[in-house]
Structure formats: structure tokens, C-alpha cells
Amino acid sequence: MMNDLENGKVPTSSSAKIYEQSYTEQDGTKLLMVHDQEGKWLLAVGEGVIFNDLEGTTLTNDKKVCPLSHENRLVLNHYFDYTVPRAFGTKTATMGLGDRLGLASPGHIETVRNRAVKPILAQQSIRELTLLNRTMKDMLDAASFAVFQEGYKDGFGADGDHIKEEKDIEYALSLGVSMLTLDCSDHIPKQIESLSPQELVEQFNQLDEETKAYFKNEYVNKTFSVNGLSIQFDETNVMKNVLQYAKSLNFMAHVFDTYISESPRPIDFEISIDETETITSPQAHFFVANELQRRGVSVTSLAPRFCGEFQKGIDYIGDIDQFEHELREHALIAEFFGYKLSIHSGSDKFKVFPIIAKYTKGVLHIKTAGTNWLEAVRVIANTNPSLYRRMHTYALQHFEEALAYYHVTPDLDSVIPLDQVEDEKLADYMNDDAARQLFHVTYGILLTAKDENGEFLFKDEFFATLNQQEDVYREALVKHIGKHVDLLGL
Numbered sequence: 001m002m003n004d005l006e007n008g009k010v011p012t013s014s015s016a017k018i019y020e021q022s023y024t025e026q027d028g029t030k031l032l033m034v035h036d037q038e039g040k041w042l043l044a045v046g047e048g049v050i051f052n053d054l055e056g057t058t059l060t061n062d063k064k065v066c067p068l069s070h071e072n073r074l075v076l077n078h079y080f081d082y083t084v085p086r087a088f089g090t091k092t093a094t095m096g097l098g099d100r101l102g103l104a105s106p107g108h109i110e111t112v113r114n115r116a117v118k119p120i121l122a123q124q125s126i127r128e129l130t131l132l133n134r135t136m137k138d139m140l141d142a143a144s145f146a147v148f149q150e151g152y153k154d155g156f157g158a159d160g161d162h163i164k165e166e167k168d169i170e171y172a173l174s175l176g177v178s179m180l181t182l183d184c185s186d187h188i189p190k191q192i193e194s195l196s197p198q199e200l201v202e203q204f205n206q207l208d209e210e211t212k213a214y215f216k217n218e219y220v221n222k223t224f225s226v227n228g229l230s231i232q233f234d235e236t237n238v239m240k241n242v243l244q245y246a247k248s249l250n251f252m253a254h255v256f257d258t259y260i261s262e263s264p265r266p267i268d269f270e271i272s273i274d275e276t277e278t279i280t281s282p283q284a285h286f287f288v289a290n291e292l293q294r295r296g297v298s299v300t301s302l303a304p305r306f307c308g309e310f311q312k313g314i315d316y317i318g319d320i321d322q323f324e325h326e327l328r329e330h331a332l333i334a335e336f337f338g339y340k341l342s343i344h345s346g347s348d349k350f351k352v353f354p355i356i357a358k359y360t361k362g363v364l365h366i367k368t369a370g371t372n373w374l375e376a377v378r379v380i381a382n383t384n385p386s387l388y389r390r391m392h393t394y395a396l397q398h399f400e401e402a403l404a405y406y407h408v409t410p411d412l413d414s415v416i417p418l419d420q421v422e423d424e425k426l427a428d429y430m431n432d433d434a435a436r437q438l439f440h441v442t443y444g445i446l447l448t449a450k451d452e453n454g455e456f457l458f459k460d461e462f463f464a465t466l467n468q469q470e471d472v473y474r475e476a477l478v479k480h481i482g483k484h485v486d487l488l489g490l
């Protein structure tokens with residue numbers, strides 16, 4: 001194999017899988033990614049700075065076998081720009097393809113290659129990373145190596161997703177993320193909608209005089225024309241919007257001024273107000289957007305909390321007509337202010353994808369993550385039924401723990417008991433909403449569970465199975481994420 005590589009030929013081998021699209025030659029070094037029973041490696045042949053900088057096992061003075069280490073990923077980043085995440089701005093459709101396992105990106109790349117959408121291959125929230133004991137370095141390493149493996153040179157992004165703390169912002173940017181999703185939910189008070197008229201006035205009157213005067217003067221009894229929409233404000237809804245969003249607006253502006261506006265490299269800046277109890281009305285969306293514009297905050301995308309329910313891993317729940325009515329207005333507002341509408345928990349929302357495609361006109365950001373994990377679970381169900389049964393049982397026993405992190409409301413009593421399902425039918429659980437949500441939110445519990453000896457109950461066997469079934473997982477993602485991309489018209 002190495003001799004072939006030395007002669008500039010992509011080798012053929014029965015002992016290892018060859019990723020032909022990874023083959024590259026630069027500055028005297030020939031590189032190829034392979035996969036043997038021990039894992040994936042970079043084969044390096046030749047000489048020069050790239051060869052010298054890569055860490056690995058030296059076979060001869062001009063042949064090395066290099067691990068997919070963080071250090072070697074940085075070497076690839078240094079010499080091959082296409083392996084570095086980049087921002088895309090407000091005019092390019094992007095898709096968050098959260099990969100909780102570090103195995104999904106090759107299938108994602110195959111899905112979006114030559115499509116009208118750019119992949120944000122590295123996307124994990126602090127919540128996911130914490131629950132998985134995974135790091136942002138792991139997230140970025142997996143994406144860059146996948147891009148190299150696939151020889152994908154059309155650009156990809158990396159999203160520090162649902163970040164709330166400034167320390168995490170600084171860390172994510174220091175690692176080279178190209179997108180930052182600022183989660184403002186901690187600055188958006190709950191229950192404003194449920195305040196009585198008297199309580200509303202009392203709370204509003206507790207604000208300082210300058211703030212009250214500013215918002216009353218700018219909005220009360222004012223009508224704003226937005227792309228044909230007429231958005232009207234009265235004293236009551238101004239007080240509600242101010243109490244609901246004023247603090248978060250200060251936070252957004254502070255983060256933008258401190259970390260984004262002066263960044264030495266372009267950063268896609270997303271505002272997330274979707275993970276709140278309060279649905280974002282189009283009027284509230286306008287209020288937030290107008291205030292951001294007045295404060296000079298440039299937004300790449302904004303994620304409102306839409307009407308109905310965007311629960312994890314299952315289709316839209318709610319009145320489709322109302323959703324269409326409001327989504328149209330949200331899209332007009334986003335277009336007016338020059339940013340993309342962002343659809344969080346975008347996995348499997350097939351009922352509303354055509355509506356979203358129609359009104360965003362193909363320029364949006366949509367986030368998926370859990371569905372990519374569920375496709376892996378589907379592979380396990382099909383290829384390692386014993387493991388699937390043990391994981392399913394454990395997930396049921398520990399489901400309540402996951403509700404501390406996710407809002408899902410599956411009817412677990414409706415899930416067919418395992419002992420009534422033959423091995424050949426286990427994958428059907430991934431077509432059942434309740435079973436999907438069971439697995440969707442217990443990923444962290446399942447992949448970190450250990451026995452009394454400190455050995456992983458499932459993780460090692462799970463990854464070994466997926467590595468054996470690499471092509472099966474890839475094909476499953478191409479099919480399932482491809483359905484998302486098709487329905488979104490991208």
C-alpha cells in the first residue's frame with residue numbers, strides 16, 4: 001500500500017479501507033486516509049514540512065502512519081484551508097448537522113455535496129458536550145478529518161451552539177468555531193405573559209425612568225411597516241416586550257460588541273430565543289430585531305420560538321395554518337432586517353418543511369442533531385439487536401433523568417414492550433415517536449453509563465458496531481437527512 005502511495009497511486013488493499021477522495025499531494029508529501037481494524041489513519045509518504053509536522057509511527061525515513069489526533073488535525077488545518085471551518089453570512093442557506101458521535105459527517109457531506117446548502121458539520125451545544133463528556137476540540141477534530149477523508153472542498157462551518165456563558169464564548173472562538181449561537185434564555189424571564197394588567201404595570205414601573213421613557217417614546221401607539229406587514233404596538237404589549245426581552249437585548253449587544261464586531265475573522269452570529277417558555281410572536285420578533293438594529297448589532301440568523309411545538313426528534317405538533325401564518329411573518333421580518341431565519345430542533349419537522357421552504361425562499365439556517373443520533377440507533381437495532389435491547393431497557397429505566405435537560409412529552413406506555421418485538425423488527429422503534437424521543441434525550445445517559453467496575457455498559461460496543469457498519473450508517477444518513485434537504489427545497 002505504501003509503495004503505491006509512494007508512486008503517487010491510490011493503493012488498493014484488502015487489509016484496510018481506502019478513502020480515495022482523501023488522497024492529496026502537497027509540498028512533497030502524499031497523504032491518504034485509511035481505515036483498518038484498529039481505526040482510521042493518515043498514511044504519509046515523501047518529505048517536506050507537512051510530512052515532518054505530522055506526528056506518527058515512522059516506518060522508513062519517508063513513510064509514516066499517523067493517528068487522527070487533535071495535533072494532526074491542526075497540521076491539516078495549517079496546510080489545507082478546506083479543512084478549516086468558515087462563516088457563510090446571511091445570503092447562503094446553511095444546515096446544522098449536529099454529530100454527537102463524531103461519525104456522521106462523511107454521510108452528511110455526501111448528502112449536501114452539490115446542493116444549495118452549506119453544512120455546519122461541527123455543531124454541539126454545551127448541553128450535549130456536557131452530557132457526553134465530549135469537548136469542542138473533539139467536535140472540531142471529527143469534522144475536519146471527515147472533510148479531509150471526503151476531499152470536500154466546498155466549505156463547512158462549526159457552531160458553538162446554545163452558548164450562554166462568556167467563558168464558553170471565548171473558548172469556542174479560541175478554538176476556531178465559525179458560528180456562535182447565543183442562547184439568551186437565561187435573560188428572558190418566564191411568566192410575563194401570565195401577569196395581570198396590574199402586575200404588568202407594577203413590574204414595568206420598577207424600571208428606571210430613562211428606560212421606560214425610551215421604550216414608550218419609540219413604540220407605544222406606533223405602527224411599523226415591514227415588507228407589507230403592519231406591526232402595531234400599544235402600551236400593554238410594549239410593557240410585555242420590554243419586560244420579556246430588555247435584559248436579553250443588553251446581553252446580545254454586549255456579546256456582539258465584545259466578541260463579534262471586532263473579531264479578526266468572520267463569525268456567523270445567531271441569536272437564539274427559541275428555548276424559552278414564551279412563543280415569539282411576530283410582533284415580539286420585530287421588537288427584538290428592531291432593537292438589535294438600533295444598537296448596531298449585526299445578526300446572521302435568529303431563532304424564534306415558533307407557535308406549536310418543535311419537540312426533539314419528531315414532526316411538528318400544532319395548527320399548521322397558524323404556523324404558516326406566523327412563519328410567513330417571521331420570514332418577512334427576517335428578510336426586512338437582512339438575516340436568516342433559524343429553525344432549531346429542525347430534525348424531522350417534515351410537515352412544515354414545505355412552508356418553511358416557501359417563505360424563507362431557500363435562504364435559512366436549520367439545525368438538526370438528535371436525528372443523526374437516532375439513525376445510529378437504527379443501525380444498532382438492525383445489526384446488533386442484543387445491544388439495542390440492552391440500551392432500550394436502560395433508557396426506559398433512566399428516562400426521567402433526561403427530562404432535566406429536554407422538554408419532550410412521549411407516551412412511553414404506548415411503546416411496544418421489547419419482548420413482543422422480534423429482532424428483525426427492532427428498527428421499527430425508530431419510526432415510533434415515543435421511542436424516538438426516549439432515545440433522543442437519553443443519548444448522554446446511554447453513552448456514559450458504566451458498570452460497577454467502571455466499564456462502559458454500551459459505549460464501546462456501540463462505537464465498535466458503528467465502525468463495522470460505517471457504510472450502513474452513511475447510507476442511513478444520506479437517506480434521512482436527504483429527505484430533510486429535499487423537502488426544504490435545498
Ligand SMILES: O=C(O)[C@@H](O)[C@H](O)[C@H](O)C(=O)CO
Pocket residue numbers: 098124125127128161162343344345346347367368369370
Ligand atoms: O440537543 C441539543 O442541545 C442541541 O442539538 C440543540 O437542540 C440544537 O440547537 C438543535 O436545535 C438541534 O436540532
